[in-house]
Amino acid sequence: MTLSFSFLMTEALLLFSPDCSPLQHFSHKVKGRYHWILQSLSASCAVLGLVVIFYNKQLNNKSHFVTWHGLVGLLTVLYAVLQSLGGVSLLYPKLVKRWSLSKLKRYHATSGLLAYLLGCTSLLLGMCSLWFTTAVHSLGWYLASSCPALTGLVLMNQVTNAYVARKRF
Numbered sequence: 001m002t003l004s005f006s007f008l009m010t011e012a013l014l015l016f017s018p019d020c021s022p023l024q025h026f027s028h029k030v031k032g033r034y035h036w037i038l039q040s041l042s043a044s045c046a047v048l049g050l051v052v053i054f055y056n057k058q059l060n061n062k063s064h065f066v067t068w069h070g071l072v073g074l075l076t077v078l079y080a081v082l083q084s085l086g087g088v089s090l091l092y093p094k095l096v097k098r099w100s101l102s103k104l105k106r107y108h109a110t111s112g113l114l115a116y117l118l119g120c121t122s123l124l125l126g127m128c129s130l131w132f133t134t135a136v137h138s139l140g141w142y143l144a145s146s147c148p149a150l151t152g153l154v155l156m157n158q159v160t161n162a163y164v165a166r167k168r169f
Helices: 002-014 028-059 068-091 101-127 130-135 138-164
Strands: none
Touching: 002 028, 002 068, 002 101, 002 138, 028 068, 068 101, 101 130, 101 138
């Protein structure tokens, strides 16, 4: 699940960055297709990770979703899957005739940012777990925990500048 949120989803969102996108000179449509592919991989990895964790807890007779990390992680995976399904309306905007394409893009970007920030929160909560704090000490913990916090801030800035700042809801 860490691979899903810290790498695949981050890269899928950074595709639209005007500053650091690897597809900077490609059209928005091409970026959208790559975004769709990376987000599909991200959602698949997240669901697979959730299934593996659930199965492992079942094998070891441990309780499910009893920590904040577990609860926020479950909520994040469910929300990310719903968000990915909502993104299909951008691939086929004629299916949703009530809303304009620009409104759909704005809602999808804002809702996707919330999904990403939930993922960052879940990662940070996982870094506060007993297992992680015993495995990673002092400076390493601060460096590791700064990664989801900083990427969250960068992507918040990107979405805010691209969609929210331009037009109010």
